[in-house]
Amino acid sequence: MRKKLAYCLATVLGVGYCPVASGTAGSLVTIPLAWCLAFYYGVVGITIGAMLAFFVGTAATKEVLKYTKHDPSIVVIDELAGQLLSFGLVANQLIGRTDFGAILIYLLGFGLFRLFDITKPQPAKWADSQVLNAWGVMLDDIFAGIYAAAVLWMINLVFVL
Numbered sequence: 001m002r003k004k005l006a007y008c009l010a011t012v013l014g015v016g017y018c019p020v021a022s023g024t025a026g027s028l029v030t031i032p033l034a035w036c037l038a039f040y041y042g043v044v045g046i047t048i049g050a051m052l053a054f055f056v057g058t059a060a061t062k063e064v065l066k067y068t069k070h071d072p073s074i075v076v077i078d079e080l081a082g083q084l085l086s087f088g089l090v091a092n093q094l095i096g097r098t099d100f101g102a103i104l105i106y107l108l109g110f111g112l113f114r115l116f117d118i119t120k121p122q123p124a125k126w127a128d129s130q131v132l133n134a135w136g137v138m139l140d141d142i143f144a145g146i147y148a149a150a151v152l153w154m155i156n157l158v159f160v161l
Helices: 002-010 022-064 077-085 100-119 124-130 134-159
Strands: none
Touching: 002 022, 022 077, 022 100, 022 134, 077 100, 077 134, 100 134, 124 134
């Protein structure tokens, strides 16, 4: 049962089994969750959601790694944690919003997170290649989320979305 629960959580209810671009799929299914958390709770909701995903993801990934190679593509809870984090610095501006500016923020946050998750600028690359355990699987996406959050915050500061 422990193995099944770990796979269920690590794959975000099976999203990780998407045959093409499972990481993108994991990020994409996070957007409705990010919207709910930011809409109702702002930065507190996003932060708690990202932290919960990180710690649950680390535990689930640790179990999954007993049966797979390092950072298997089916594990997408790391994308969920990082994608949530990418909205952390603008979350309070998303409270109660459904306008075009809010939609644009979610689209930009999604794109920026995917960009940084794929390109893995340091220290994300270090975490991905040198920390060969569940922490490494999760950390590279956390770094990508932090980069995306910073750039999204700057874009929002300049263009007031």
